[in-house]
Amino acid sequence: MKEKIEAILNEINAFTTESKEELDQFRIKYLSKKGIIPSLFGEFKTVTPEMRKEMGQALNSLKNSAQDKFNAIQEQLENKEDVTETDVDLTLPVDFSELGSRHPLSIVRNKIIEIFARIGYTVSEGPEIEDDFHNFTALNFPEEHPARDMQDTFFIEKNPDLALRTHTSSVQVRVMENSKPPIRTISPGRVFRNEAISARAHCIFHQVEGLYIDKDVSFADLKQTLLYFAQELFGKETKIRLRPSYFPFTEPSAEMDISCNICGGKGCNICKYTGWVEILGCGMVDPNVLENCGIDSKEYTGFAFGMGIERITMLKYQIDDIRLFFENDQRFLKQFESAL
Numbered sequence: 001m002k003e004k005i006e007a008i009l010n011e012i013n014a015f016t017t018e019s020k021e022e023l024d025q026f027r028i029k030y031l032s033k034k035g036i037i038p039s040l041f042g043e044f045k046t047v048t049p050e051m052r053k054e055m056g057q058a059l060n061s062l063k064n065s066a067q068d069k070f071n072a073i074q075e076q077l078e079n080k081e082d083v084t085e086t087d088v089d090l091t092l093p094v095d096f097s098e099l100g101s102r103h104p105l106s107i108v109r110n111k112i113i114e115i116f117a118r119i120g121y122t123v124s125e126g127p128e129i130e131d132d133f134h135n136f137t138a139l140n141f142p143e144e145h146p147a148r149d150m151q152d153t154f155f156i157e158k159n160p161d162l163a164l165r166t167h168t169s170s171v172q173v174r175v176m177e178n179s180k181p182p183i184r185t186i187s188p189g190r191v192f193r194n195e196a197i198s199a200r201a202h203c204i205f206h207q208v209e210g211l212y213i214d215k216d217v218s219f220a221d222l223k224q225t226l227l228y229f230a231q232e233l234f235g236k237e238t239k240i241r242l243r244p245s246y247f248p249f250t251e252p253s254a255e256m257d258i259s260c261n262i263c264g265g266k267g268c269n270i271c272k273y274t275g276w277v278e279i280l281g282c283g284m285v286d287p288n289v290l291e292n293c294g295i296d297s298k299e300y301t302g303f304a305f306g307m308g309i310e311r312i313t314m315l316k317y318q319i320d321d322i323r324l325f326f327e328n329d330q331r332f333l334k335q336f337e338s339a340l
């Protein structure tokens with residue numbers, strides 16, 4: 001019996017197959033009720049008492065070997081089946097789920113930040129709910145002065161000292177309060193004005209304002225900085241012109257036009273046949289503002305400028321309705337994926 005067990009064990013160890021049928025035959029031959037191994041267990045009765053222990057162990061291990069072999073091959077075949085039966089064509093391209101794209105306003109904001117970062121400007125941010133001092137008073141808007149009406153304000157009902165900021169100049173006040181010149185910073189952010197929504201205006205929009213304060217900063221520095229900025233954003237051939245204007249916080253104040261980036265200055269319906277489009281407000285920081293923020297106006301001068309990101313983006317991409325920026329229609333937003 002011992003030899004028999006050994007011979008069968010060799011057979012089992014040598015067994016291998018790729019087919020389910022052969023595996024089944026293996027099971028029937030060795031492991032089924034009428035198979036070789038159970039019948040050996042039948043013969044076990046005839047084994048002499050001295051040999052029982054040894055034979056019992058040999059028989060059990062034979063049975064385990066057969067069962068293990070069967071299980072191992074069965075698992076192998078099933079794994080193979082998984083792949084073939086699901087009918088996957090591994091050469092097909094992967095079905096990517098669609099990625100979102102950067103919002104056009106973010107693209108342009110980042111570009112503006114990058115242009116100013118190259119000439120040493122940092123980025124500062126501040127609160128969207130602002131107090132009267134930072135949004136108006138420090139910026140030389142006298143109390144009850146009609147200049148406050150220039151920017152229709154959303155006040156907070158429960159606390160009339162608080163409002164949604166109407167410009168990010170409020171951030172610059174905070175920067176001046178908390179740091180010493182030289183200051184060179186831009187403040188991008190969301191601003192709010194109580195305006196009727198139309199194709200041209202929205203009650204929420206975005207600005208980037210800039211501030212430069214140091215000894216001997218002049219209007220010429222302002223002009224050159226803005227020329228650099230306009231040419232970096234709209235192209236080297238861009239020209240600028242400054243028109244006198246009024247802001248409570250700058251003196252003198254100006255508005256800046258660029259030569260129309262669509263027609264190159266020849267005249268088209270975007271520039272209303274003038275060849276110029278307005279893009280920002282600017283000026284020399286009023287000495288009162290410097291003093292309000294704790295900066296000695298006899299020692300330091302500075303310039304400031306501010307622009308709407310929506311306006312710049314609309315000009316850059318010839319978008320004719322500001323509301324598109326806030327509707328989040330994928331068909332609109334997707335067009336800017338690779339822009340800039």
Ligand code: PHE
Pocket residue numbers: 166167168169209247250281282283304305306307
């Ligand atoms: N704060 C002004 C506005 O919101 C823009 C501006 C900034 C003008 C700095 C001049 C200087 O309209």
